Amino acid sequence: MHETSIVNSIMRTLELEFEAAQLHKMSAIHLKVGILSNIEPRLLHNAYSAYHLSDPTYQHVALHIESTSLKIQCDICSHITDVENYRFICAHCGRPSKNVIQGEEMLIHKVEFIDD
Amino acid sequence: MIEKSTKAARGTVQCENTNINLLKANDFVADIIKKEMARTKTLLINITSSAGSGKTTLMQKTAERLKDHITMAVMVGDLETERDADRIRETGIQALQIVTGGICHLEAQMVHQVLDKFDLENIDLLFIENVGNLVCPSSFDLGEDYRVTLMATTEGDDKPKKYPKMFLTSDMMLVSKADLLPYVPFSVEAVTKDAREVNHELEVLQISALTEEGVDAWCQWLLEKIRLKQG
Numbered sequence: 001m002h003e004t005s006i007v008n009s010i011m012r013t014l015e016l017e018f019e020a021a022q023l024h025k026m027s028a029i030h031l032k033v034g035i036l037s038n039i040e041p042r043l044l045h046n047a048y049s050a051y052h053l054s055d056p057t058y059q060h061v062a063l064h065i066e067s068t069s070l071k072i073q074c075d076i077c078s079h080i081t082d083v084e085n086y087r088f089i090c091a092h093c094g095r096p097s098k099n100v101i102q103g104e105e106m107l108i109h110k111v112e113f114i115d116d
Numbered sequence: 117m118i119e120k121s122t123k124a125a126r127g128t129v130q131c132e133n134t135n136i137n138l139l140k141a142n143d144f145v146a147d148i149i150k151k152e153m154a155r156t157k158t159l160l161i162n163i164t165s166s167a168g169s170g171k172t173t174l175m176q177k178t179a180e181r182l183k184d185h186i187t188m189a190v191m192v193g194d195l196e197t198e199r200d201a202d203r204i205r206e207t208g209i210q211a212l213q214i215v216t217g218g219i220c221h222l223e224a225q226m227v228h229q230v231l232d233k234f235d236l237e238n239i240d241l242l243f244i245e246n247v248g249n250l251v252c253p254s255s256f257d258l259g260e261d262y263r264v265t266l267m268a269t270t271e272g273d274d275k276p277k278k279y280p281k282m283f284l285t286s287d288m289m290l291v292s293k294a295d296l297l298p299y300v301p302f303s304v305e306a307v308t309k310d311a312r313e314v315n316h317e318l319e320v321l322q323i324s325a326l327t328e329e330g331v332d333a334w335c336q337w338l339l340e341k342i343r344l345k346q347g
């Protein structure tokens with residue numbers, strides 16, 4: 001399913017980004033996912049556990065997921081609005097906006113390594 | 117290519133603030149597709165919807181209308197079967213099935229793998245019929261020029277707020293099976309209002325493959341986008 005692909009993508013992206021020797025020392029992955037990303041933290045944790053069954057290389061690496069709420073910034077008046085009920089409309093001047101400044105992210109925000 | 121980090125570890129716990137998009141691997145391939153389509157001047161359209169909203173039927177109708185005027189082809193993502201590609205081929209255009217083997221969306225890598233099966237230099241319009249589902253396909257950029265989402269009148273009209281990411285990332289919403297409007301509790305006005313609250317730039321067209329309502333307007337839209345792409 002969706003979450004399984006996401007976990008695969010995270011591991012592939014990390015392998016592109018870091019040297020194998022360094023990944024060996026990885027102890028934690030921190031994700032930041034917006035509520036617009038369609039990532040359900042609980043399901044992602046399950047998929048992450050399932051991933052270790054087929055590839056135990058990273059089974060000691062902890063996964064932390066932070067969810068972020070939805071915010072837009074108005075292009076005209078710069079006001080920042082907390083989006084409720086998916087109404088992408090500036091709370092100050094009433095203009096519609098697609099300028100999402102938070103809530104859309106799907107980020108590997110931080111990676112921890114342990115030195116021995 | 118993506119640069120590798122070579123920072124040496126110091127101390128016991130070392131934190132790397134990365135902020136890497138976790139779909140970076142996908143977007144990297146989507147970019148390659150985009151460049152290839154720019155080179156061959158092929159308009160690439162990603163068609164998404166829930167299961168059964170009328171994507172394949174629309175591909176058939178579009179092929180019947182346009183195949184004598186332009187060269188078009190279709191790539192179809194499906195969980196298990198080859199049926200949709202067969203249906204589209206019956207209209208006389210090239211269609212290729214990508215069987216995802218249970219994966220509920222297409223990824224850029226899957227599209228890229230079959231791209232060389234098409235004679236892109238001579239194709240004006242390439243459609244990707246995505247797997248029928250409004251959740252997962254919304255996150256995966258396939259390098260398309262436009263994303264078109266079908267919403268059938270037989271579905272609930274609360275879809276835009278239930279699946280906002282899909283409507284936020286779409287350029288066009290086609291309200292499909294419009295011939296059934298007299299029989300179903302579906303308000304085009306309400307669904308348009310909700311969808312535009314999510315994405316005020318979203319274009320909306322009402323369409324029926326049965327009565328052909330809206331098919332002219334849809335084909336005109338496509339021809340205009342092809343003209344723009346080909347400069």
Ligand SMILES: Nc1nc2c(ncn2[C@@H]2O[C@H](COP(=O)(O)OP(=O)(O)OP(=O)(O)O)[C@@H](O)[C@H]2O)c(=O)[nH]1
Nearest residue numbers: 166167168169170171172173174248293324325326
């Ligand atoms: N009344 C009516 N039925 C339609 C229309 N378009 C499609 N259908 C019917 O809706 C059903 C599903 O159509 P498809 O074109 O296979 O839908 P799809 O989105 O490709 O389905 P999946 O690929 O399985 O997600 C079929 O029985 C079609 O005959 C339409 O405009 N009006």
Ligand SMILES: [Mg+2]
Nearest residue numbers: 171172200245
């Ligand atoms: Mg289909």
Ligand SMILES: [Zn+2]
Nearest residue numbers: 074077090093
């Ligand atoms: Zn404003």
